[in-house]
Amino acid sequence: MGTKNPLHTPICDLLHCDYPILQAGMGGVARAELVAAVVQAGGYGFLGMVRETPELIAGEIKAVRARTNGMFGVNLIPSATDPALFEAELAVCLEHHVHSLCFFWDVVPDAIARAKAADCLVVYQVGSVRDAIAAEEAGADIIIAQGVEAGGHVRGTVSSLVLLPQIVDAVSVPVVASGGFASGESLVAALALGAQGIHCGTAFLATEESFAHSYHKRQIVCAESKDTVYTDAFSINWPPNSPVRVLRNCITEDLGFHLTGHNPDDIRRVEIAREGDRPIYRYSTDSPLKNMTGNIEELALFAGQVAGSIGNITTAKDRIDTIMQSAHRTMKRMGLSAAPRFTWQWA
Structure with missing residues (x-):
């Protein structure tokens, strides 16, 4: 859809996706079928590969690429993974030239540096302003601001609507909102608070393509x-x-x-x-x-x-389409013709 999409933000260009909707790299749950479906539907997906073997990671990367030509990333967690295993995980991701790596929990500058040295985009999920600043200083290209409402592991203790604008003000790289975002209304709200997109886990766990039970x-x-x-x-x-x-x-x-x-x-x-x-x-x-x-x-x-807002198990495409349709309705109701203009530019 490109720039004809009134909700197109700069992060869409950076991630090579149509819509500013990122699918969380949920460990175990976010495998090739889900990631490929999200990418094909215009979003951006992350394989959830925490503590997985290099062989499985390589297989999942290949499986996504067999389904789509779109860009996607891999989610790893350095501080919750045995160091030797993390080294092997990182090596196989870089060997297969993944478009991005999403890291979480403690900010590990060495992991960022190694990914950047291999020309890999770095996304860092944080739960505080301090960690957002540390991640940017270490070279992260995108910050995911996770509020305490989020599912799975929760890094911070502050709600999304409070944390998000604080992190937007504290860093110069694009920020994505996470925790409590699964609708078009919440996407518009995130953009109004300075985010360039939303990062969804629960909404995509409850899809036909997710590997969840x-x-x-x-x-x-x-x-x-x-x-x-x-x-x-x-x-x-x-x-x-x-x-x-x-x-x-x-x-x-x-x-x-x-x-x-x-x-x-x-x-x-x-x-x-x-x-x-x-x-x-x-x-x-x-x-x-x-x-x-x-x-x-x-x-x-x-x-x-x-x-509490997820009322059905549907396809990833339907989930994304529903979010985008309600976002457009919300903007129309508010008299908005386009997403906020961002001054950030990627060097």
Whole structure:
């Protein structure tokens, strides 16, 4: 659609996509089928490859490219991955010349530098102004500002509508809004606050192409926004003090008011599910995937507060089309003919 799209922002040119909608690189969930579908529909997708083998990453990159000629990225998390494995993950991404790498959690300047040296675009998801500034200083090209409403691992403690304009004011690179964005109205709101697009996880988890278990998808559709909780109980596989937002289940109900203060090193490993030959433990950060068997209900059902706005399981294309259509209606209702003009230019 290019510049004829009234919601076209500079980040669309930077990412080579039609619409300013980024699909989150959800670990396990965001695989080739979902990423390719998002790209084909005009958005920008990230493979969620945290703690995956180099062989799987290479296979998923090839699988996306077999489905589309569009650009996409890979999401890795340096601080939650064994250093040797992260080195192998990064190497295979650079070897296959991925368009971008999205990093999350602690800002790791060396990871940014190595990606930039290989002419790879760097996107960094942060939860605070301090980390946004650190990521930009280390060379990140795009900052994703994640509010506490977001699903999955949550870095910060401030709501999106408060955090987003603060980060926009603090950095000179493009900023994308994350946490609570899954509609056209929220896209327009994000643009009004200075973002150049939105970053969606929950909305794309509940799609036909995502690799999430059908139980997880159905629970999101049935959920209200009040049905999510912020907890660090699901902590096996991640460093201490790594909170997540999940749907309530029997595990969180048993915890009562003791939702935080859990150390993964103190948790006894009890197998409750399997992914092939790999055991999945109660209180791990593994969310239920379509190839898992066992006690799925007790796993981490990652979801943001925006789950209350997700009313169906549909295709990624339909999800994007719905967002864009409602965004255009919202702009028309407000008497707007185009997205805000941005002074930022990519050097």
